[in-house]
Amino acid sequence: MVSTQPAGVQLSGRQYLSPTSTNKVNLSPNQGLLPLSAKINHQDHLEIGGCDVTTLVQKFGSPLYILDEETLRTACRQYRESFQRYYQGEAQVLYASKAWSCLAVCAIAQSEGLGIDVASGGELYTALCAGVSSDKIYLHGNNKSREELRYAIESGITIMADNWRDLQQSVELAQGQQPVRIMLRLTPGIDCHTHEYIRTGHLDNKFGFDPGDLDEVFAFVSKQQTLNCIGVHAHIGSQIFERQPHQDLAVLMVQWLTKAATYGLNLTHLNVGGGLGVRYIESDDPPSIEEWVKPICEVIQAACxxxxxxxxxxxxxxxxxxxxxxxVTAYTIGSSKEIPDIRTYVAVDGGMSDNPRPITYQSVYRAVVANQMSTPCTETVTIAGKHCESGDVLIKNAQLPKTKPGDILVVMATGAYNYSMASNYNRLSRPAAVVVANGEANLILQRETYEDLIRQDCLPERLKS
Structure with a gap:
């Protein structure tokens, strides 16, 4: 979590704004630090979706997740339009909802023509309640429960069969029903440079059938009348900047289609997973969405x-x-502690319960002070959370202007795996979330209350005073 910014430079929050453009739709959202609609208003405050961030905090409290609808819709469209531009066959983009599953996000994705990839019965329920068509939902998981599989079959979605237990239980549950639509998740044996916890393509991981199982799996599936196997799936990991591993994967997957045909399987779907990285700090340099899509399409078409x-x-x-x-996530700054010749801590009203990625993955973030966007950054501080945990640090060596209690700190690029991995550690309530567009802010997740925290608690009669 060490900053790459040189200490002492007189930077300000302006450096993180997207380049001025009359057509921001051409910018790839994954390459920006702040949302596409971010700008500085006449009060020198950060504005997103036409809404002053400090005003949002006054109205909805903090910590507060602020989702920019323009940026999300632009990213959805760039994926969809890139496949239309470079792939001569049919294509379908799916939103991997494990990144952030809630009704509003799923509804926006489906309104842009995307399907939904779900990783549990809860995510499946959310997608269906958001109005996503069952033929555009795909269920993942390395240990799906029998109840989840039954729910998936009854809902008419596609099951990504990850292992022999998935196959066997699907065959059992499908008896007397229409054939269950499945795809086979296979491990490609392709490694890539990313954190070991989010690498999934190498052989030593919990997901998918290994390459040595292919013949046995294809032979088994070809004999099951209750299974309708439509294709194969593979995923090599997340937060990937390299392009070659995905191109290698595409070639390998076409070879799997050829092998399946020798068993009488006519596989018509090929799912290359996801994994395109994003910019969290200035030195990150991920490919654009179009730059990720184009070579995959070209390689698959050539291989076919x-x-x-x-x-x-x-x-x-x-x-x-x-x-x-x-x-972004907006916090209110509270206490501070200066340790001479060591560091200065500045604490916010959230931390590892609303963003566990720094303590879990050593993830690095950038921050600005929303009510001081043009003030030069003259201090190097460590942004600490409020939890009773020494490791509850959001950013080490952050470059900020001089701050005071009540200032609004904004941590950038917090849409993925922040709310979805949030907890109630120390019995903190999970934050609210709003979606902003055209100067309007709408609540999409209510802030939990103290009553919510004990809603599922059960107190036996003998313990009541």
Whole structure:
């Protein structure tokens, strides 16, 4: 979590704004630190979606997740339009809702023509309640419960079969019903440079059938009348900046389609997963959405031509690159502690319960002071959370202007895996979230209350005083 900014430079919050453009839709949202609509208003305050961030905190409290609808919709459209531009067959973009699953986010994604990739019965329920069509929902998971599989089958969605237990239980549950639509998740044995906890393509991981299982799996599936296997899926990890691993994956997956055909399986869908990285700090340099999509399409089309195969329906599952940079988290600054010749701590009213990624993945973030956007950054501080945990640090060596209690600190690019991994550690209530657009802010997640915290508690009669 060490900053790459040189200490002592007189920077300000202005450096994080997207380049001035009359057509910001051409900017790739995953390459910006602040949302596309971010600007500085006449009060020198940060404004997102036409809403003053300090005013939002006054109205909705803090910590507060602020989702910019323009940025999310732009990312959805860039994925969809890039596949239309570069792929000659049919394509479907799916939002990996594990990044942030809530009704509003799923509804925005589906309104932009995206399907939803879900990783649990709860995410499936959320997607269905948001109005997503069942034929555009795909269920993942390495240990799906029997209840989740039954729910998926009854809902008519596609199951991503991850292992033999998935296959066997699906066969059992499908008896007397229409054949269950499945895809096979396979491990490609492709490694990439990212955090070990979010690498999924190498052989030593919990997901998918191993390459040595292919013949046995294809043979089994080909004999099951209750299974309708439509394709194969693979995913190599998350927060990836390299392009070659995804191109290598595309070639390998076309070879799997050829092998499946020798078992009489006509697989028509190919899902290359997701994993495109985003910019969290200045030195991050991820490809744009278009730069990620284009070579994958070209490689698959060339490989299918060489194998004399019809183009499959091409699916992908972006999550982080759709939602991360569309959201910021606003905090209110409270206490501070200066340790001479060591560091200065500045504390905020949230921390590891609303953003566990720094303490879990050593993730790095940037921050600005929303009510001092043009004030030069003259201090190097460590932004600490309020939890009873020494490791509750959001950003080390942050470059900020001189702050005081009551200032509004904004941490950028917090849309992915912040709310979805949030907790009630120390019995803090999870924050509210708003979506902003055209100067209007709408609540999409209510702030939890103390009553919410004990809602599921049960107090036996013998313990009541």
């Amino acid at each position: 031509k060489e194998e004399n195969l019809p183009l499959p329906k091409l699916l992908c599952e972006p999550g982080r690159s759709l939602i991360a940079n569309a959201c």
